[in-house]
Amino acid sequence: MTQKRAMRLNAVLWGVGNHEAAWRMAESNPLAGTDLTHWKKLARIAEKGGFDSLFLGDVLALLAAYESHLSDTLDPITVLSALSATTHRIGLIGTLSTSFEPPYHIARRFASLDHLSSGRAGWNIVTSSNLLEAQNFGLTALPDHAERYARAAESINAVLSLWRGWQADARLGNQQDGHYLDASKVRASHFNGRYIQTAGPLNVPRSPQGRPLLVQAGASEEGRQLAAHFADVVFTAQQTLEDARAFYKDIKQRAVNAGRDPDSIIIMPGIMPVVATSHSNAQKRLDKINGGIIHQHAIAQLSEYLQYDASQFALDQPLPETFDEHYQIQTNQSRLTLILQLARHEHLTVRQLLQRIGGGRGHYLQVGTAQDIADTLQSWFEQGAADGFSIMSPVLPGDLTAFCKWVIPELQRRGLRPALHSASPLTLREKLGLPPVD
Numbered sequence: 001m002t003q004k005r006a007m008r009l010n011a012v013l014w015g016v017g018n019h020e021a022a023w024r025m026a027e028s029n030p031l032a033g034t035d036l037t038h039w040k041k042l043a044r045i046a047e048k049g050g051f052d053s054l055f056l057g058d059v060l061a062l063l064a065a066y067e068s069h070l071s072d073t074l075d076p077i078t079v080l081s082a083l084s085a086t087t088h089r090i091g092l093i094g095t096l097s098t099s100f101e102p103p104y105h106i107a108r109r110f111a112s113l114d115h116l117s118s119g120r121a122g123w124n125i126v127t128s129s130n131l132l133e134a135q136n137f138g139l140t141a142l143p144d145h146a147e148r149y150a151r152a153a154e155s156i157n158a159v160l161s162l163w164r165g166w167q168a169d170a171r172l173g174n175q176q177d178g179h180y181l182d183a184s185k186v187r188a189s190h191f192n193g194r195y196i197q198t199a200g201p202l203n204v205p206r207s208p209q210g211r212p213l214l215v216q217a218g219a220s221e222e223g224r225q226l227a228a229h230f231a232d233v234v235f236t237a238q239q240t241l242e243d244a245r246a247f248y249k250d251i252k253q254r255a256v257n258a259g260r261d262p263d264s265i266i267i268m269p270g271i272m273p274v275v276a277t278s279h280s281n282a283q284k285r286l287d288k289i290n291g292g293i294i295h296q297h298a299i300a301q302l303s304e305y306l307q308y309d310a311s312q313f314a315l316d317q318p319l320p321e322t323f324d325e326h327y328q329i330q331t332n333q334s335r336l337t338l339i340l341q342l343a344r345h346e347h348l349t350v351r352q353l354l355q356r357i358g359g360g361r362g363h364y365l366q367v368g369t370a371q372d373i374a375d376t377l378q379s380w381f382e383q384g385a386a387d388g389f390s391i392m393s394p395v396l397p398g399d400l401t402a403f404c405k406w407v408i409p410e411l412q413r414r415g416l417r418p419a420l421h422s423a424s425p426l427t428l429r430e431k432l433g434l435p436p437v438d
Contacts, residue, residue, distance in 0.1 A: 007381050007416045008388025008432055009408070010093070010235075010268055011046040011054045011400060013039070015070050018272060019394035020301075020357075021292030023070040027398055034074060036082055043083045045397055046090055049404025050417060052431050053091030055124065055215075055235075055390065056080060060097065061132035063304070069297045077109050084117035091428035093122035093215055093233075099148055100128060100137045103158035103191075104198050110212040111163060111204040119208030119427030122233065123159075124215040125226075127152045130304070149222035154193040156214065156230050161189040162198065166206040209427035210437035219247065219337070228254030232434055233266045235390050237338050237363045239345055244269055244385035264435055269380065270363035270390040273373045275402050282367045289394055290355050298354040305339055305357070315351040319343045363392055370406035377407075378416060 015033045016022050023030040032038035046054050056076035063071045076094035084092060092113065096106050106123065114121035127148040128134070134142045143151070170185035189200030216227045217235040227234045234251055238244035252262035274289075276282035302310040313319065319340070343353050356365065366376055380386045393399035411417040429436065 004415065006418060006433070007377065007386075007411065008053075008266060008268060009051045009417070010091075010233075010388065010390045011042075011051045012057070012270065012390050012392045013042050013046070013054055013396065013400075014057055014392075015073065015396070017395040017399070018392035019289050020069070020298065021289050021294070022395045024292035025289060025395050028395060030070065033070065033072065036079075039079050039083060040086050042397055042400065043087050043090065045400055045404060047087050049400075050408045050412075051090060051391075051404075052388070053093050053120075053122065053428060054083075055093040056095060057124070058095040058097075058126075059130070059133070060100065060128065061130060061136050063130070063132065063301075068294045077113060080121075081113055081116055084113065084120070087117075087120075089120075089425050089431070091120045091122055091213070091431060092117055093124055093213070095124040095126055097126050097128040097133070098152040098155035099126075099143070100133070101155075102198070103155050103196055104162065104200075104202070106155070107159045107162035107202055108204050110159075111202065111207045114207035114209060114212045115204070118425060119429070121207070121209075122213035122215050122428055124217070124235075125152060125156065125230075127218070145220065146222060149218075149220075149226060151195040153226060153229070154196045156226075158189065158191045158193070158196045158198050160211070161191050162200050162202040163207065163211040165189055165201040166204075168206050168210075171205055209429045213428055213432075213434070224251060224254060227251055227265070228258045228260070231265055232429075233268060233432070236267060236269050238269050238385070239338070239342050239364055241380060241383065241385055243341070244380055245383065248385050261435070266387045266432055266434070268388045268390045269386050270392050271377070272363050272365045272392040272394060273403060273407065274365070274367045274394060274399065275370055275373050275406055277369065279368045279372065282369070286365075286367050286394075293355060295354070298357065302339075302350075302354060302357060305336060310350070313350045315354075316349050318347065319350055319353060370410045373403075373407050374410040374414065374416075377411065378414060381416065 012018055016028045016030065022028055043054060056079060058076050059073060063069065080092040080094045110121050110123045131142050165187050167185035170182055172179045172182055186201050189198055191198050213232040214230050215233040215235065216231040218226060219236055228251060236247055238247055248267050251265060251267055255262045255265050274282045274286045276285055299310050342356060348356065366373055377389055391403055393403060408417060412419050
């Protein structure tokens with residue numbers, strides 16, 4: 001009998017919440033982001049609640065209007081390394097940029113995390129799209145979009161060559177005859193590309209799951225091609241079932257064209273659920289959180305996404321038609337497209353758009369009961385739009401706890417999620433049902 005397909009779930013943990021105003025809620029400690037106790041608590045809630053993985057994003061700069069925005073953030077690999085000692089089953093996915101991090105550092109840090117976590121590490125690959133980040137690494141301008149992705153592809157290949165440099169049984173540790181390594185099973189990379197040169201070999205042995213997972217989120221043409229060739233997991237942001245199905249079909253077909261099994265790529269759209277015992281209570285909660293959005297920062301954020309001074313827009317009018325899908329920028333092209341689609345599909349005024357971006361940075365927002373949320377997840381999952389979802393709880397830990405308490409049990413009752421954890425810990429690759437690597 002064929003095993004029933006299971007919906008995967010990933011918990012997105014960003015500071016004290018994924019909503020722009022999370023830090024202003026009375027239930028929040030706005031300074032918790034530098035407290036390990038806070039991260040340990042979130043990880044325990046997600047693991048006990050039944051999530052497959054947790055995810056830490058990253059930004060390498062204080063962002064615009066930082067005086068009114070929670071913009072400080074710890075290094076994700078440092079946090080995940082600490083969490084590897086206090087969790088046992090949940091996957092640990094962190095972000096490092098191919099634009100600024102040498103591949104040797106990337107390969108070594110994630111291989112180390114994979115060992116410390118017994119095979120639960122994943123690398124979220126980003127190319128970085130903010131000029132402030134570039135300036136922190138000695139650049140006066142951000143490389144153009146195509147160049148960043150060309151460098152990213154080289155960087156991934158270099159990292160893979162370093163990870164493959166060790167065979168699984170290379171370490172002997174023979175105390176009697178003095179042989180620690182079988183030298184024939186460790187090889188150098190000698191990787192020489194246009195942007196990347198690294199000799200190798202890595203000084204960290206082959207990781208427990210063969211290699212850490214590769215996770216990617218770009219939805220531009222270059223981003224989709226990168227995902228089709230390399231990604232194990234694809235994070236995406238879609239506003240409608242139709243758009244999500246089109247993206248899902250496109251990535252799977254590109255994988256086939258790249259010579260891969262389409263089932264070897266897991267696609268997980270982001271969703272921000274606001275769940276309560278009734279729809280009206282959930283809406284009241286969202287209204288309360290939205291009330292904390294600071295207009296100055298919302299304008300600065302929209303300006304950054306559009307690369308245009310959004311303060312010039314009339315707040316109670318739609319976004320001007322000049323900002324259509326042909327408007328070109330060299331920063332985050334997929335985010336721009338998402339914002340434009342959101343504004344058009346829902347006929348939002350600029351004021352409404354500011355709230356939606358502050359609420360979930362353009363990801364799908366749903367307000368309702370556990371049954372409402374589960375209905376949407378099930379529909380997208382069963383109609384070819386998703387293999388799972390990245391859950392972006394608005395306020396942490398409150399909304400993460402609510403999702404675990406109400407939505408996951410509802411998904412379990414529907415047979416979409418396993419009722420119990422496996423008795424023995426699994427690697428992240430095994431947990432997600434991905435094939436082993438050579």
